[in-house]
Amino acid sequence: ASKCRKAGADAVICSAEGLLDLLVPPPPRVLCLASEDTTATVKQVASRHDFTVVTVANNAEAIEYAANKGPWGAVVAALGTRRGVDLIFDGADDRSTLISTVKRLRPSPTMVVFSHTAMKYSGMAQACTDAGADAVLCSADALEKLIASVEASYASFLHDTSGTDTGPPPAELAAAEDEEVSLPQVYRSTAEYPIVALRSEYHRDLERRLGSSHSAVRDSKEFIEDIVEMINKLPQPLTISSPLDPAVMPPVRFVHISDTHHHHKDVYLPPGEVLLHTGDLVGNYGDRDIFKHLEEFSAWLRKMSSRFKLIVVIAGNHDTLLDADKYPRDAAKAKAPFLAKLPPNVVYLENSEVEYEGLRIWGSPTVSCRQETLGKRYLSNAFERPRAERQSIWANIPEGIDILMTHSPPHRILCASDCGCEL
16 A cells, blocks of 8 residues: 555555545534533534534434435434433444444444443443444544544545655565565664554655644654554563574564454554464444354455464454354354364464464453443453353463463553453
C-alpha cells in the first residue's frame, strides 16, 4: 500500500465496501436515540459541523429509521434502560438489532454508543464493540475527536504525494509478501521499527492533508509518541539493533498478533520464524457467519505456514466454535475439521504446550467469566470459566516455560482496571 501511494495512487482498497466508502462521503445526517441531555450534547456538536440530527423515541423506531430513512453519516444511541422500549441490546447482552442493522447498511454509518455506564465499565464497552459499535464514548469532546478521526480516515484514502519526499519506505515493506527472510532484520533505532515507521508515514501523509493543527493529526502524533515510549521502556530490547555475529546462534524472531476478528487478511506481517496468534480468530457479533470465518482463517493459516517455521494459535472469547465444553454442538461441526486441516507446523494450544528450538510455549484461551463478575450473559463467551476452574487451570501452568500465551491479561496489567484475570 505504501509503495502504491508513493507511485501516485490516490487510494489503495481491496473491496466493494472500500470503494463505496471512498466514493460516497458520509452524509451530514445523524440519527440519535438518547435521553434529552445526551441528545442536546449530540446536537451541540453536530451544529458545529453543519450536521442535521434526527431524533427517535425508541429502539423499534431507531431500527426503522436506520434501515429505511437514510442515508446516515452516523447513528448515536444510548444503552437505554427499558427492555422493549429503548434498550438497544435486545438480544443477549452483546447483541443489538439496531447495531446489526446499521452495520449492514452500505455505505455503513459510524455507529456510536453514547454511555457513561459503558465508559465506566470496560466489560460493557467491550460488549458494545463486540456487537459492532465503532465507538463508545460519553462526552462532547470525545464526539468531536471521533468526527475528526472519521474525517482523517476519509482523508487517508486521498493522499496527494506528488512532488513530496517522504523518505525511503520501511525496509521490510520492500520484501514481497511471500518472500522468506532468513536473517533477522536489523533496526538501528526505534523509529525504524515497522509499527513506528508505518504509523509515522501515515502521520506525515495525514499532516499534509489536514494540516498540523487538526486534532486528528495531534492525536496521531501523541499515539506515535506513546508507542515509542512503551517500546523504550521494555526491560529487554524489542529488536536487533546491530548486525549479528555469524559465529553466534541468531535469536528466534517471533511475530505476534491477536484479535483479528476475521480481518486477518488485512494484517501486515513482518518476516519472522514463529507466528503467535492469541485468539479471537472470528468476529461473532451481529449476524456474521462464524463457520465461514473459521474456514477462511484456516485457509489463511495454511497459506501463512509457508512463511513461518512454526505458527501457534490459541482461541479467544469470540471463538465459540472451538469451545467444546460450552458449545458442544457447534464445536462438533467445526473444531475437528479446523484441527484436521492444520499443516504440521501450525499448532493449536488449549491448556497445552509446544516446544521450538528449546523454547517452551504454553497457551490457554481461558478468560474471566462475565456471568460471574458482571451478572451478564454474552454470546461472545467462549472459554469464560468461573474462578475455581480458572484457578485450577493456572495452577497447572508448567514451571520453566519461556512464552505464556493467554487471551486474557493478568488483572490490571496491560488492561483496564476492571478487566483481566485477578488470579
